[in-house]
Amino acid sequence: xxxxxxxxxxxxxxxxxxxxxxxxxxxxxxxxxxxxxxxxxxxxxxxxxxxxxxxxxxxxxxxxxxxxxxxxxxxxxxxxxxxxxxxxxxxxxxxxxxxxxxxxxxxxxxxxxxxxxxxxxxxxxxxxxxxxxxxxxxxxxxxxxxxxxxxxxxxxxxxxxxxxxxxxxxxxxxxxxxxxxxxxxxxxxxxxxxxxxxxxxxxxxxxxxxxxxxxxxxxxxxxxxxxxxxxxxxxxxxxxxxxxxxxxxxxxxxxxxxxxxxxxxxxxxxxxxxxxxxxxxxxxxxxxxxxxxxxxxxxxxxxxxxxxxxxxxxxxxxxxxxxxxxxxxxxxxxxxxxxxxxxxxxxxxxxxxxxxxxxxxxxxxxxxxxxxxxxxxxxxxxxxxxxxxxxxxxxxxxxxxxxxxxxxxxxxxxxxxxx
Ligand SMILES: O=C([O-])C(=O)C[C@H](O)[C@@H](O)C(=O)[O-]
Numbered sequence: 001x002x003x004x005x006x007x008x009x010x011x012x013x014x015x016x017x018x019x020x021x022x023x024x025x026x027x028x029x030x031x032x033x034x035x036x037x038x039x040x041x042x043x044x045x046x047x048x049x050x051x052x053x054x055x056x057x058x059x060x061x062x063x064x065x066x067x068x069x070x071x072x073x074x075x076x077x078x079x080x081x082x083x084x085x086x087x088x089x090x091x092x093x094x095x096x097x098x099x100x101x102x103x104x105x106x107x108x109x110x111x112x113x114x115x116x117x118x119x120x121x122x123x124x125x126x127x128x129x130x131x132x133x134x135x136x137x138x139x140x141x142x143x144x145x146x147x148x149x150x151x152x153x154x155x156x157x158x159x160x161x162x163x164x165x166x167x168x169x170x171x172x173x174x175x176x177x178x179x180x181x182x183x184x185x186x187x188x189x190x191x192x193x194x195x196x197x198x199x200x201x202x203x204x205x206x207x208x209x210x211x212x213x214x215x216x217x218x219x220x221x222x223x224x225x226x227x228x229x230x231x232x233x234x235x236x237x238x239x240x241x242x243x244x245x246x247x248x249x250x251x252x253x254x255x256x257x258x259x260x261x262x263x264x265x266x267x268x269x270x271x272x273x274x275x276x277x278x279x280x281x282x283x284x285x286x287x288x289x290x291x292x293x294x295x296x297x298x299x300x301x302x303x304x305x306x307x308x309x310x311x312x313x314x315x316x317x318x319x320x321x322x323x324x325x326x327x328x329x330x331x332x333x334x335x336x337x338x339x340x341x342x343x344x345x346x347x348x349x350x351x352x353x354x355x356x357x358x359x360x361x362x363x364x365x366x367x368x369x370x371x372x373x374x375x376x377x378x379x380x381x382x383x384x385x386x387x388x389x390x391x392x393x394x395x396x397x398x399x400x401x402x403x404x405x406x407x408x409x410x411x412x413x414x415x416x417x418x419x
Contacts, residue, residue, distance in 0.1 A: 001070045002124040006038040007063035007113075011051045012387035013394045014352035016320055017160045019148035022192030022222035028154045029394045030320040033059055034354055034384060037071060037116040045071060045120030046355075046379060047112035048324035049292050053397045058085060058109050071117040071124070074298075081110040104271050107295030114296035115328045115375070122374030129328070129376075130369050133297060133335035140366040141333040142342040144216065145184035146318070146349075147174050149193045160351070168202040172209045178348060184365035185213060186240070186342035192219030196227055200234045207238050214240035214342070221247040221267050225254045232259035240341075241286050241315075249274065253281035262286055266317035270294075272303070279310045286341065288317035292325070297332045304338040316343035323347075323355035326367065327375040330360070334369045354384045 016030040031051030038044050049055060062084045069076055085106045118129050130136050149171070152164040165174040175187055187206060191199040196219075203217055221244045223231065228245035232255060235242065241262040246255055249268045256263050264286035269278045270293060278284050287307055289300045307314045316333060318325075326347050333339045342365070355377040359370040370376025 001072060002043055002120055003040045004037055004066050004069050004071060005040050006036075007066050007116075008036040008038065009056070009059045009063050010034045010036070010384060010388050011056055011391045012322075012354060012384065013051070013391035013396060014322065014350065014387050017162075017349055018151040018154050019190070019349065020150055020193045021148070021190055022220040025151070026320070027396055028157065029390065029396050031391065031396060032320075032322055032325075033112070034322070034324065034379075035059065035063075035112050035116045036379070037066070037113070037120050039071060039120055039124070041124060043071075043120045043123045044379070045116035045118070045123065046324045046375060046377065047114075047116030047119070048322055048328070048354075049108070049112035050319070051391070055108075058105070059112070061085075061087075062109060062113065066113065071120040074114060074117060077113055077117060078106075078110050081113065082106045085109050104293065107271075107299065108293045111292050111294075111296040114298065115291070115324075118297060119374035126373050128369065128372070129297070129331040129374055130334045133301060133331060136334045136369060137337035138334050140363065140368040141330045142185065142366045143182075143345045143347075143362070144186035144188045144214075144342040145175060145178040145182065145365070146344055146346060147171055147178065147187060147189045148349075149190070150174075160349075168198070168205040171202045172205050175206055175210065179210070179213075179365075182348055182362040182365055184342075184362075186216070186365070187213050188216040188218060188243075188344060190220070191217050192222030196223060196231050200231060203235055203238060216241050216243055216264070218243035218264075220244055221251075225251050228255040229258050232261045236261055243286075243288070244268065249278050249281055249283045252278075253283035256281075256283055256285075262313070264288060264313075264315060266290060272306075275306060275310070279312075284312060286313040286315050288315045288344065289339070290317040290319075291328060291332055292319070297328060297335075300332055301336055304336045308338045313341060314339045315341035318344040318346050320346045320350065322350065323353045323360050323377055324375065326360055327355070327370055327377045330367045330369055331375060352383070352387055354380055354387060356380045 013029040016026045019026045033051045035047035065080050122129050152159040165171050223245050241264040243264040244267045262285035265284050266288035291300045294300050359377045
């Protein structure tokens, strides 16, 4: 019954452009871990998650304990992950740094193994992951153009395809290039980088250039409640939603009380235990799920049901990622009717990949569900070896405490909350 014979965890590093956020600038390389669940019938399931040292240590501790289990035994696999993560925590509590609770550590450790097992299940049965998740509610998944203020290229490296974007004109030019190339029908700007007045001007410029595209602004909680209220008032009727203008559920609730602009989050509600307070305070209108830390594809579907129950809209968050994660995101969104907002993805910024080309493509800003069994993507073993070699050579091993890959440049590191 598709029994796991080996679990291979491979850390990779791949090129990442100098995207700016409230914490600084992306480093030249992003890290991910690629998981291969190798089964006795020749099936290999693929998963992908974060690649910094603490995550990697956890994945490597879990991998051998899954040998001998069926890929269909997801509850057993989850229990095994929980036992291992608890053991790791007991021996070395620092390994759980950054996780608010052990259960969140378990959920994020379990997620890539769940994806790999669902991929293996699908390959063994000859069906797609979307079919294992309840069947397609949509055949193609809309994504938003994810705009960033950015330098032209990392120092010493050639400029990337999208050039610099350091002012409203640059942002509009980037949006035009993205929309032209991929056909996106929604646009999100990562803010919190420049003074809010300038970011409001950028959104107005986007509105002028793209009168029909829903627009989102996300400063990663860089603003005070007062500033958030000011931005919301300025952009009332312009934004589809304002994402994480200010930190915390209480702060978001304060902003929500005075604006009609829908507020979204992937920062103040990041675990099931955060939902009751957010609902009680009426703090958010939209939640961005992310299977990497909400505990996999099936728990994101459970989350979707909860959001529906409480009248919260569902969108999808992303960090810099590769094609295995994009495929998982597409299957999840396709199988989840409540996930009605265009999803985030960093994929257009990604120039390297570990999956063979062809299965994942943008058509009019959407990604059709891959047709092959499982996730519908196949590993490119040469690319995996190359990006693993890059990992060994690039010297980057961890994200900072806020979860960002960054090199702080003082002039691009505004004091958080001072606006
Ligand atoms: O709020 C978000 O959408 C994110 O945190 C996504 C990424 O981490 C984004 O901020 C980035 O890549 O700089």
